Amino acid sequence: MNRIAQFTLIIALAFSQNILAADLSVADVENKISVKQSEYDNYNSSLEAQIANAASLERELGELRQNATLADADRQSALIEMNLKYEQVIDDPELDISPVIAAYARAVRTHKAVKDAITDKYNQWQGELQDVEQMQISKHSLLNTIEGLKEQLNSARIDRLYQEFNRQEAIVVSHNIACDKDETLAKCITRGKSLAKQKASKRFLDSVYEGLSESVEAEKRRQLSDASVQVLRSEVADSNFSGQGNFNVKMNLELQGNLKRSEGCELLGLDRRYCVNFKANENSQVTTSVKVSPMATDESVMYELTVRSNVFDDEVFIDGVSYGSTKLQVMLPSGEHDLEVVKRGFEPSRQKVILSESKTLKVELDRSQYTFSKGERIQDILAGDIPGPDLIVIPAGSFRMGDITGVGLDNERPVQTQDLKHSFGISETEISVKAFEIFVNATSYVTEAEKLKGCAAYEDGKAVWKDDRNWRAPGFAQNENNPVVCVSMHDAKAYVDWISQASNQAYKLPSEARWEYAARAGKETDYWWGDGISTDNANCGWCGSQWSNVSTAPVASFERNDFGLFDTVGNVWEWTTSKQAESNSVVRGGAWNFAPSLARVSTRMELDSSFRSNYIGFRVVREQ
Template sequence: MLRAPLALLCVLLMGSVNAQTGALTVEATQADIANKQTEYDNYNLALQTQMNQAKQMKEQLSKLREQSKKLEREKAIALEEMNSQFQKMIDDPSLDIASARLTYTESVNAHKQNKLDIQNQLAAVQEKEREVASIRVSKHSLLNTLESLKEQLNNSRVERLYSQFNKSGTLSVQHAVDCDLEEVISECIRRTEQLAKQKASKRYLDKIFTELSESATASAQRNAADTSVKVESVKVTNKGFSGVAKYSVSMDVGLKGNLTRKQACQLLELNERYCVEFPGGGEVAKKTESQKVKYDANLMYELTIRSNVFDDEVYIDGVSYGSTKLSVMLPAGEHSVEVIKLGYQSYVEKIELTENRLIRVNLNKDAQSFAKGEKIQDILSNDKQGPRLVAIPAGGFQMGDITGRGLDNERPVVSYKIEASFGIGEKEITVGDFGQFIAATNYVTVAEQGKGCAYYSNSEPKYDMQMNWRNPGYEQDNDYPVVCVTLDDAKAYVDWLSTSTGKTYRLPTEGEWEYAARAGSDLDYWWGDAIGSNNANCGWCGSKWSNNSASPTGTFKRNGYGLYDVIGNVWEWSDTGSDIVSVVRGGAWNFAPSLARVSTRLEIASDFRSNYIGFRVARDR
């Protein structure tokens, strides 16, 4: 059973709702956003307060430890003085050494008390750090809820406009025409009635726009959206000729708005992804037998693929078929096609084969052309291949919230320099990859130690003791990204990878991760400033996995450096170089698109594990 944010997903089920319901949904969502924003701001303040307190407590702990050194010295001096006085007393029994003994006793007691204070302060610091970690987890969940509500708001706005526009009504109109002397009477009557219906349609369309909840916004885009109404009925109430050849007609015209959801997005100036149907519900979307598209497996069609380059390689449903020109007979149904060549941007397409088909592929050179040998795949100690890496060249870039739409922790934008080239995983580490590590080492993840794995439900992470990387709460295969792993679990894997291959593997630093993910772009997503639809697997991103589960690695297009899934699918652990702050990057299948931007960073506890966090590896050249 998939655990997912049911309350947030159900709004995505497109359906006919009346205008009043749509309006209430928009208003209720706006109120929820305001409340969640206040709650999020309070969490930020609480987190900062707790972090400041933790800092002060650590400073106090440092002072106590410094004090311990001072007291140790004082105790040693007092002991030396007391021993000296004792030696003198041996020669002169009348000598009073009580003062020296008292000084030593006081120094010993002071040292003991200091040790106790250190122990108490250390326990208090550890408890405070747990509080900070807990607030971080709650904060990132609340942030996703807030961004998801904004997605819900846009969907509700579309639904409200769609409902308000496509309403039925009746208008009474009158129209008169001076018939042309050479015009047949029946033609004049027909023309008059047609003009009357056009008049009614224009007035009704104007009336619709005037009465829309977002009238000003929609009216400004009216011409661009090419909106219309439909005439449903006509009842002539009066007609006749007057004067020489003047014909007039009165009629009641039944009309209905004729707006598509795509046009609704145009009127509201929203991305078209808000106007397509998304998978909804809290469980993995599964088509029923009646909903599935059925193909006759006995029908075979010829697929021909041609490209503009030589020595490319064609993969159909993950199997290599050699280079183009290629013709192959395939069974009817859905197939994935990928054409790749080193130094060129890959061609990836999902096709539905219902007839013979020719695909012409035009491969474009990468902005960064890789020389031969810059795809890396080391051999493990068991003679199997390790994860495939892509060589990333040295260089510099602007790191952080370049577009100004990010979180506070993405600012300020800084210049970051990659001093040396490095290798980074072409894909996220898969269940199959991780399984090899487990088989070789018998490693037991934190989740498997009876501590479970978190899933996102009702706007917060909740732990299920039965969930782990083998059972993340949704169906998965070996090519899915491994999840339910902590930062230490990920580091254990890269340590094994280093031992098994003899190479230096590690997690990518934040700078390396963002540099590789951007692939030379300074936009929010490597392909542009808008998430679009079906470009990645994130919440409300238009794929069949959105809000349902992770997707097989490599399902979507590579970025300019040849990396898959740097936007969405699962969050990825990075190496911050800090024992205090741990960060994941890249967004996930159940997080809002705004949190999948290449600069987004979530600070969480290093022992947090969930079914939406995984990792990819890096390797020194």
Template sequence: MMRLARLALIMASTLTLASTALAQQEMTVEEITNQISTLESDFENFSGTVNQLQQEERELRDKLQNLRERNNELEQKRESTLAEMNDRYQRLVEDPTIDIAGAQEAYKQAVMAHQQNKEDIKQQVSLVNQKSKEVEEARVSKHSLINEIETLKEQRNIARIDRLEDEFNRTGDLEVSQSISCDRNETLGQCENRGKLMAKQKASKQYLDEILASLSESSLVSENLEKASPNVQILGSKTISNGFSGAGNYGVKLAVELRGQLPQSQACTLLGVDMRYCAAEQRPGNIETAQEDTVDSSVMHPLTIRSNVYDDEVIIDGVSYGSTPIEVMLPGGEHEVEILKYGYSAYAEKIRLKDAMSIRAELEKSEYSFTRGEKIQDILYRDVRGPELVVVPAGKFKMGDLAGNGLPNERPAETREIPSALGITDTEITVKHFRNFVEDTAYVTDAEKQGTCAILKNGRPEFNEKLSWKNPGYKQSDNSPVVCVSYNDAKAYADWLTTKSGFKYSVPTEAEWEYAARAGTETDFWWGNDVGFGKANCRNCGSDWSNQRPAPVASFHRNPWGLFDTVGNVWEWAQTDNGVVVKGGAWNFTPSLARVSTKMELPADFNSNYIGFRVVRAQ
């Protein structure tokens, strides 16, 4: 009974707390959370009490089962003592000297024990029934307590929504300064109006950011922000100072009064709770309007714009806002949005802004053909540009040993065709180019992973685990050709250019490389069959870098199609049908190996401080 009393006390206290929570609609989120924590703690204690009652019930039932089993034993003993006493009575008739007192006493004790066990069973059944009732009552009470806890959680979600609305839909003041350059085609009045509008946009964005940062559940709201459309209303503005400079610039400082506006339905979205908490009934002060088509131009809405290209230009209502991705605050109403990039078809759309809005523009490449000698340089991201390429035309050429000075793998010569014009880097890929790739992707080269950058020592390659593209064993600059890179590394770089630019880049095939290096000639070098003196960087070729290290790219003359360093400097990776090769010779190899048709077959993961690469791009 003491345990029941404690149980009753727990139930009374928890139900009182829950009832109080439901009655107090103005409790804060923190207060409700504390109530829930208290009830959950009591629930844990309560669960222990229920478990203990169930254990006691099991013990009582086990004892009842033992008593029933004992009852059978006592019944058998009573019957056996009765039979013994009857037997002695029969024998007493024939023999009066027989003593029956012992048999009578044994029977008496058996009957008394049997009757007592029946009483014990009756009492034990009563105890079991009583305990079962306690357990059942406890289970019902436990379920009731769970319901009270869940009801409080419902109340907490409503309180969270109320709190978010109170925190968001507040009024505040900001001072902002804005300076713009007046366009030649706009009047001073138009320039002034544009400057004030941009100041209001800045104030709206700043105020929205401040509200979001100050919210009690700012981290959660930030995760769900893209799914909702909170906005800011400009209640009024006052010019503190403004004026034009002699250079045609206009500056303005505004004091702006603003109010955050969060539709109640979007409070649920931002908090990640079920929409039923927001869709029930419209509460007093709810800012949602019954007329969906009504647009308030004093309300500033966020507009997010993204596109599938880099280094584009976003123009809204004739004003340039820079490159995507961007997010701006614009007044409700109609706006004209344009997204431009050279070489792509323009994106243009007239939008009606009445809520937060996102635009994902897909710009398509314009139809145009490469022109021989045209220079190309793609924008990769932010202010990072890809390597400069020069266009080589489509055509046929004779590939292989044409002068009779070649190695067996250069024969027989054959006619090959390059079916389409392509862009090829006019120099070998430089250290700076490769660093941009590594910094953007955290790429690790084969040499860095395996410690296998090779150097040429006494005419034989020797691996040096300390060398890599960052430190090839000699002094280099940003404009040096990158080395200690394998074909695998070169391909990874080309794939990265493809991803960043949206155009297809690759390591050149052997035919593409030799076609571009020959530049329409049929001699061992693009200037003739003799290497000459000081025309390229190879062993004993008469340059300042010969047999010392690679020269900075573009240190020698271009070939007729605009390519540098197709002779000497560093070997360059190329693809074949059967694997990969290197072409063009290097600073520490003899001139005879710098001929246009020379090639060395190597494994794709081989790398050394005398092998680099260039890339090609399809139009």
């Protein structure tokens, strides 16, 4: 048995012994945690050199992978350039295309060399990781021991609180009251004794809270607790009436705190699992119970009702009165109320609400028709009442997909008829910086550009990495309405996964077929408006707009196509999924710094799904 395995066994045995230990005091458990934490810190430091070495290899591997991705992008660009030159040879057989062929060959060799280097570096890294993994196992076992002790600590804290709170104490209290003129002496005596007991109970309860070892924690939640005081014994030591009609009473009382174990968990803010298995007798017989309660509320009790729904721009009626749209917060009298939430195109929701406390209702409205209508605009409301992307409904239908006009590249052929049997919603614009920022703020997501080697930019005909570039700083001025860029396909899918969960709807990236069908909008020309790019119809390189070869344009800066979509030509390449591509990732539509011929509706470029650049973004699709 090697050193690491021996250490793992020792840790496992220590863990089992700690878990089996019982009835330890808080101080005992805290001491054990301190000892184990010290062991953990010392052992953890011994890992640093080996982990640092593995991390160094991983960084080197990451750089090689980035280089491979970049080399693949260069290879793709060289391939496109070579294919374009081949097309020109048809019209000009004398054209010398050997430079582009040589450039493509160099790009292929470079890509292969980087791939071979990746294999060697990967094997080194994996060997180092195996050693680190074995040590990590031992480290995790020790950490598990510490966490097990923390579980014991919480149980010990509850035991201590229960014992400290449910203590008994003898109290002597004196109280003086003025008898009412219409009150009999007997009633005045009874009232005086009752008030004396309440005074003693309040004083005792205050002293119990002050004497707790965790008094600060308990005091934070005191108002939410149902803890009470039990009067075990009471007797009048002395009483008399003064000449002014005042009654004086002195009482001896035996009091005990009354805290159930489950309420102890609430007082310390701990999970109820530390309290559910307590077997002590919490229902002992007592003489009298006086519960110290807050000031009585007014008979006319008002509660706050909060209403939310899954749609936007609805209307809420309560007892027949319109209170506006959700999210709604309104104060209502206690009792029964009729609630109705309505919106055109949805089935109304009606229910009776009984208010005996403040409450929040989430109303789910169902669509009155379950198929999309062509051109219909839809928008889902995300968790937190955040509006989702504006979507346009694209009708079901068939179309010819690919290089219909015969001026495209080989990867756009052959032309095939695609049959889309179901309508779908697609975002009318590319996902904006603002929409992506909402996602990042909600999830704390970090993009690949931020974690790795930045974002690529196109310079001198080549994609080059810029370490300091990401979706927040792509290398040109942008605002919240510009399309988000410097996002990989992995980043785009993370956004899709989040919005699906936040809306409870099925979102995804568009397939190539859906994207081209929506972008064509029923046309068979190279662009939705015709076969020529003309000027100022879209933001692409040398396309005549103020943003051409400068930066992305704010979304919706140009005309919609016939389906109502913006920017299906130029601005940014858009991620799509493809079964034809080896990496399943293809960008479509051209970009602000790419030639018009590459912004045709059928142009496609296969890229690695981890590639990201300041000319690639995405839009989303939603199923019915």
